[in-house]
Amino acid sequence: GAVVSQHPSRVICKSGTSVKIECRSLDFQATTMFWYRQFPKQSLMLMATSNEGSKATYEQGVEKDKFLINHASLTLSTLTVTSAHPEDSSFYICSAREIGTGNQPQHFGDGTRLSIL
Amino acid sequence: AQSVTQLGSHVSVSEGALVLLRCNYSSSVPPYLFWYVQYPNQGLQLLLKYTTGATLVKGINGFEAEFKKSETSFHLTKPSAHMSDAAEYFCAVIPKSSGDKLTFGTGTRLAVRP
Numbered sequence: 001g002a003v004v005s006q007h008p009s010r011v012i013c014k015s016g017t018s019v020k021i022e023c024r025s026l027d028f029q030a031t032t033m034f035w036y037r038q039f040p041k042q043s044l045m046l047m048a049t050s051n052e053g054s055k056a057t058y059e060q061g062v063e064k065d066k067f068l069i070n071h072a073s074l075t076l077s078t079l080t081v082t083s084a085h086p087e088d089s090s091f092y093i094c095s096a097r098e099i100g101t102g103n104q105p106q107h108f109g110d111g112t113r114l115s116i117l
Numbered sequence: 118a119q120s121v122t123q124l125g126s127h128v129s130v131s132e133g134a135l136v137l138l139r140c141n142y143s144s145s146v147p148p149y150l151f152w153y154v155q156y157p158n159q160g161l162q163l164l165l166k167y168t169t170g171a172t173l174v175k176g177i178n179g180f181e182a183e184f185k186k187s188e189t190s191f192h193l194t195k196p197s198a199h200m201s202d203a204a205e206y207f208c209a210v211i212p213k214s215s216g217d218k219l220t221f222g223t224g225t226r227l228a229v230r231p
Contacts, residue, residue: 006160032217043207043221044161093160097217105151106219108160 003027004096006109014117015086021079021112023094030096033077034106035069038091050077084116119144119212123222131230136195138225140182140208143189148210150191151219152182155205164206167191178202203229 003026011019023033031052036044048069049057056069066088068080077096081088091113095106124139142148149168153161165176172184182193191208208222 004160034219041226043223046218049218091158095161095219104217105163105166108153108162110160111158113158 002098002107004094004107004109006094006112008112009110010113010115012115012117013084016083017116019081019084019114021081021092021094021114023077023079023096023109025075025096025107028096028098028107029074030077031074031099032097033071034095034097035067035077035079036093036095038093038111040091044093047079081114084114086116089114089116119148119210119220121208121210121220121222123206123208123225125225126223127226127228129228129230130198132200133197136180136193136198136202136227138193138206138208138227140191140193140222141189142191142210144210144212146213147184147186147189148212150182150184151209151211152176152180152191152193153207153209153221154178155207155224157204161207164193198227198229200229200231203227 005024007022033050035047038044047062050069050071052071058064071077093111095108097106098104120143122141151166152164155161164180165174167174167184175181180195205224207224209219
């Protein structure tokens with residue numbers, strides 16, 4: 001149980017393209033989903049917290065107009081990297097937390113490797 | 118702010134040897150504690166967690182961790198390493214007082230020698 005599906009797994013595109021990444025909780029409902037960015041050989045950095053039916057909460061230093069987040073339902077959140085540039089190349093990972101208290105573990109997707117040429 | 122320290126960015130053990138990955142947290146109030154494993158080009162998989170109760174927590178794949186309040190530690194161990202254990206391991210915390218954001222340690226890459 002508790003499967004999170006992230007799609008696509010890999011994207012290679014030209015500079016200036018907008019890229020949408022989907023995160024779905026397959027067998028549970030998630031009012032809260034999280035988007036992380038991971039640089040090579042580094043830890044995960046939280047970008048934003050996605051809340052179903054409301055605006056996402058962005059971490060300091062993350063451009064909300066650059067990284068658009070939509071959490072349209074209890075099982076789907078999307079991250080759109082707008083007008084992507086080579087410096088946006090990274091491994092993006094989403095996670096979802098089952099409805100409950102804060103100590104419930106987050107379940108992670110398999111990540112999306114974004115490469116901007 | 119809460120921080121998590123993982124001593125040793127790289128740990129190498131022989132197959133069959135004890136695995137010990139270290140994790141210390143910084144807060145005076147113990148947070149919720151987690152260990153995650155990440156295989157190449159994949160997301161994170163939860164190994165185990167400590168929230169309350171028994172301080173020795175058993176997880177998947179033969180791993181366990183012990184919460185020691187006096188040492189502000191939550192070290193991960195496995196009695197006998199397998200080749201398949203080679204991966205990146207992250208310790209993470211959620212403060213009990215401030216919601217649900219995970220703070221990750223910098224990770225430890227475990228190599229297992231045949």
